[in-house]
Amino acid sequence: MAAYCRYQNNSSRSKLTAFFLFVLIILPPNVSGCDRDNDNDSLHSCETQRQSADDGNKRNVLGCRALPNPYLYHGRIEGDGPNISVMSNCANPNGDEKREPTKYVAFENTNKELGGSELASSIQSVNDSLYKDFKKWKFASQKLLRQFSIDKEERNFVRQVPGAVFSRVLPTSFKTNIKMAVASSEVVRDLLDIHPDVAESELFVAFASGNTYLEKPLAHRYGGHQFGSWAGQLGDGRAHLLGEYVNSKGQRWELQLKGSGLTPYSRRGDGKAVIRSSVREFLASEAMFHLVLSSAMIQCGGTNSTMAPRKERAAVVLRLAPSWFRIGSLEILAKSGEIGLLRHLTDFIIDQYYPEAAGLEGNSRFLGFLSSMVTNTADMIAQWMSVGFAHGVMNTDNFSILSITIDYGPFGFLDGFDQSFVPNSSDDEGMYSIGNQATVGQYNLEKLRDALIPLLDSAGVRRSQEIIAKYSDKYHMKLMSLFREKLGLKEATETSDYLVALLLQVMEENRSDFTMTFRQLGELSLDQLANGDIAKRQWALVDLQDSGLFKEWVRLYVDQFSPMNDEVDLERRRRMNAVNPRYILRNWMAHQVIEEVEADDFEGLRRLHNILKNPFTEQEEAEALGYSARPPPWARKIRVSCSS
Incomplete structure (x- = not known):
């Protein structure tokens, strides 16, 4: 996953970078865990998505013509942080509340919104030293809680949640041994101002697994178009937003657990995450960041021996991004007729993340936001294509409102060049093939436009379509620039x-x-x-x-x-x-590492992590492992799905 952070990057290849902070926690193998019926069940079950789609028009549901060379996609379309840690525990996947309650950690939360000289003074003081005692590390004020209406029902059971953006919900606490598998020390140090040694401490591991927390976490309500059809309410089915941290550089990062337990938005297969999907997300976010792409990064990973009914052990990821809002965050409000809340959330997003539009009024404000999204989405997908990256599940609920790469699921990097390459074995119709990604990008922008229509007058609606129509030229220009560099x-x-x-x-x-x-x-x-x-x-x-x-x-x-x-x-x-990288995250490389992690051997994971941090430099260890050699024949048999 990659998420964008709107801070200047020194590379000309990307001006937006975000991080996952990944901690992988593995639970003991004798603990029951995630409910997953088959290999295709997932957080957002691809099987369910396909069944809810229009069976008669799956390939054409995007309303776009096929492109003879999507890599050179040009002309009009017809129709419309980092992760800190991963830990695992899979108690009570079926939604009952008979689990050990998580307790608040007795941290004094004195951090607050700062500005002017007060902020400068704070930044200087934090720069003097990194936090060596995690008890002194604090979140900023509860900005999201102050801004938005919160679901009044605090009991944790699956339900429709009208009139709210978030629900309060506790992570599932782990009763078994938790192990830290891997950590991105750069993210801990540079984004969270924490000394890397602290990431190995018992208190930090407990925090990164959801066993302790500073504030009661939130789960976000959103919807989305999945495989071309409206799927209704979706939401954070196995994720918990812990809070926001403002670091010594003045950057704001939202910390979120993934695989941390059931929420009001959980569905079949939700709650916990298996090791293989967590390891893949960690490695993908790290790889994409160091390729200088629009990606969130995972910082560290840990393991726990909780088991799924299929006898799979589970894991939790702690990840960071400037925001976890998605296109589906606005779609659910527009579809539900909650226009006041839609306007409020859109204004919040513009004020926080789109300064180029924040000073505008009326139509211009929302159209400026849409225009920036068009440019940033074109750039992001062109960057994907320049390194042969296929996301795999480009649903609008997986599409960040900041045009950042998030939710690494059944992704894949190209081996042999094939524009029909589909990394997701659940995508029978090839809707999200690598060659279709540019087209899907425009489709998702159309859905964002649809969500904004209630906020526009008739002139604004007409102008919004003109803005979307510029996408193909922007994409083509960015893509050709990247390939000329290559x-x-x-x-x-x-x-x-x-x-x-x-x-x-x-x-x-x-x-x-x-x-x-x-x-x-x-x-x-x-x-x-x-x-x-x-x-x-x-x-x-x-x-x-x-x-x-x-x-x-x-x-x-x-x-x-x-x-x-x-x-x-x-x-x-x-x-x-x-x-042009020498090393990318090929499926066979991840497959080998996952097998080792499932056997409580983290050496290979940490080694591959270090190699992917320097993808452009020839490395003796990587060469010995065959990471730049022709992929082994057995690699062709590897298939990944939404649960991978």
Whole structure:
């Protein structure tokens, strides 16, 4: 998961970065846990989603035409933090309340909203040292509680929740041994101002697992379009919002547990998370962040030996993002006719996260917000495509209102280039294939526009459609810019765009490995390319060297750097190797690590985590593990679903 944080990033590839703070906690294997009937059951059951969809029009439910080359998606569409920790415990998945109540920790919550010189003074004091005693660490004031109406029913049972944005609900406490599996020390240190050693403390692990907390947590009510159909009320079915922290840089982070127990929004398969989905989310968020994408990061992970009925152990993730609001947060209010609450929440989002629109009034305010969402969504999906990332479940309830990547479920990175690649085995119709992602991005923006219509007058409604219509051009411009970078091309010309399109065509015809083709093009000199001097080590290019079309592409590509000299070539290779990773999170790598974690061996998880933090640098340990080699044949058999 990746979430965006609206703070300036030094990289030109992304101006928005967010983090998951991931703590993986594993429960003992003799404790009953998550209720999951089969491999396709999940937090948001894909089986349920498909059954509720219009069976006769699944492929066309987006109202968009098929694109001959979605990677080069251009022209109009027809129709419309980080995780701190993961811990696990799966008591009482069926919704009864016969579980040990979680108790408040006796922390004095004296932190408050600061501004001006008071904030500057606070920032300076925090910069002097990191928190070495977790008892002194505090949340900011309860901003969300002050801003929004809270569900008056405080008993925890599954129900429809009208007229509220949040419900108060306690996490399920763990009665069994909790283990910290992995932690992102950078997130603990840089985002939470906590000394990394504190992440190993008993008190911090208890906090990151939901066994203790500073304030009574919240579960968020939202809806969403799933696989093209309105699914009604969804909400945080296994997540608890712990609070907001303002760090020494003045950045605000919302801390949320995932896999921490039942809520009023739980459905079949909700409550707890299995180890494999938690490990995958941690690794994905870390990988995506270090690829400099629009992603939330997971910081640490822990394990607990609670078991699901399928004898799977469970885990909890503590994750951070500037906000966990989604497109579905606004949709549920518009669909329910709660227009006053819709306006209030939209105004809050604009004031907090969209300063470019906050000073505007009337239509301009909401249209400015929509315009920023269009730009940011186009950028995010172009970034996904530039590294071959397929999200897998692009429902509007999984689409952040900040255009950040969240809810890493049945995702996947491309091996052989194939625009029909579908990482989610539950997506029988291929609605969320990697080649459809740009189209789905516009569909989701249309649903956001629909939710905003009650706030617009007739002129604003017309203008909103014009704003959405700009999406395809924005996406195409961003995508081509990223792919020119991947090829070391500086200028935007017809030839450079043709080179991108031609290479992708050659790669797809030969199913060339997406990541290593671009990486290995930057490892060879132009002379080596021109002469066909491709070593066996460049295995992705070996797959292409007999293609006549590839030879034509090489000729045109080399001509772009004429007159050629060593200095020009070295600069080209430097630029390419700075944006083309050598290591990505392939499913087979995650699969191996998950098996080890399930056996209480965390060494491989921590090793892979460290490797993914430096994806552009060749690493001896990674090479020995085969992480840049051709994927093993058995990797083709790996299938992931919403519960993966």
